[in-house]
Amino acid sequence: MLLHRLLLPVGAALFLAVTACTAPPKQAAQLPIMGERDVRPRADGGPADTVFATVPRFRLTDQARQVITNQTFAGRAYVADFFFATCPGICPKMQGELLKVYTKFAADKRVVFLSHTIDPAHDTIPVLRDYAQRLGITDASRWHFATTGAHGEPTAKDTVFQLARAYFTAALPDKQAPGGFAHNGTFALVDDQGHIRGLYDSLNPKEVARLIEELPILLAEIDSRKAVAGK
Amino acid sequence: MTVFSMPFRHLLPGLLLLLLLPGCFSNNRHQGEKLYAKNCAGCHGDQGQGLARLIPPLAGSDFLADHRAQLPCLLRNGQNEVIVVNGVGYHNIMPGNKALTSAQMTNLLNFIESHWGNEAAPRTIRDVQQQLDACPAPGAAQ
Numbered sequence: 001m002l003l004h005r006l007l008l009p010v011g012a013a014l015f016l017a018v019t020a021c022t023a024p025p026k027q028a029a030q031l032p033i034m035g036e037r038d039v040r041p042r043a044d045g046g047p048a049d050t051v052f053a054t055v056p057r058f059r060l061t062d063q064a065r066q067v068i069t070n071q072t073f074a075g076r077a078y079v080a081d082f083f084f085a086t087c088p089g090i091c092p093k094m095q096g097e098l099l100k101v102y103t104k105f106a107a108d109k110r111v112v113f114l115s116h117t118i119d120p121a122h123d124t125i126p127v128l129r130d131y132a133q134r135l136g137i138t139d140a141s142r143w144h145f146a147t148t149g150a151h152g153e154p155t156a157k158d159t160v161f162q163l164a165r166a167y168f169t170a171a172l173p174d175k176q177a178p179g180g181f182a183h184n185g186t187f188a189l190v191d192d193q194g195h196i197r198g199l200y201d202s203l204n205p206k207e208v209a210r211l212i213e214e215l216p217i218l219l220a221e222i223d224s225r226k227a228v229a230g231k
Numbered sequence: 232m233t234v235f236s237m238p239f240r241h242l243l244p245g246l247l248l249l250l251l252l253p254g255c256f257s258n259n260r261h262q263g264e265k266l267y268a269k270n271c272a273g274c275h276g277d278q279g280q281g282l283a284r285l286i287p288p289l290a291g292s293d294f295l296a297d298h299r300a301q302l303p304c305l306l307r308n309g310q311n312e313v314i315v316v317n318g319v320g321y322h323n324i325m326p327g328n329k330a331l332t333s334a335q336m337t338n339l340l341n342f343i344e345s346h347w348g349n350e351a352a353p354r355t356i357r358d359v360q361q362q363l364d365a366c367p368a369p370g371a372a373q
Contacts, residue, residue: 088325092285095282096282099282
């Protein structure tokens, strides 16, 4: 009798513990939206609108001399990072990791890749084209290697550093750092509306694996948005 | 202090000595591997695989065998020339490392040259030091 009294709660606890581990979450997973949000009261007194941060307006030129703006990625997801061609620090590792992600999604036109150079003075269009080809990227429309200084703009460096901040990447000139620039290797995942939906440390293999897992979640969300709009 | 009652008390100094013992040995085991991970793997890869046509591989690299005597100087001074490795031309900046001692460089090169299909004879610190002493001045044509 005493044994029975003990067994029942223990059994129940075990059952709960096991189901807690295996039961899938009921709600479909959705990626968070990064950055500040703004709540704007509505004039008609209805529920306030929440305005989420978006990537600022940009105008770049890629290795195929194509102009790249926010509109280039409209309706699609993209993964962005910041590098420079002669970077002896973390870039080869970072770009090697992004190459792995790219290879997985190379055939999926719903996602595009965008690498910004933070050394526009050195990384001219021919340098970017050579870099892309050496990495094995033949189609510039799938993976853009882009500069803010295609026409020698004196502000190119400031522009790209500002852009990097918007993508939560720290990038700044640093004489002490290998190659003359200090930056971290963040991958930013951006949705079809310009919201940043994920940030991943390229130097951590677990984070890169998380990007590969989370990308399809975002693609499904974009698909469902398109399906609703199409109705 | 009942734990260290009479019979154990004379063991204490011995135990203390045992605790201090590891300090007598240097931690140079696997130094080459550690130096590789810290200084080289970022570009050349965890397995010396390189990166596409941007960064040359060290794994199974003919360049290592063909330029064995120049490698210490290459590590110290870096380079910015086109180099051909296993038939592929690479042109990227390799930074030099002035901080590595000849002993560290020997361990590093011995690690690289005995992994990933590389099978060179081990180097001695003396050889490496002699090769370093004979390095051309940085920037001079090699």
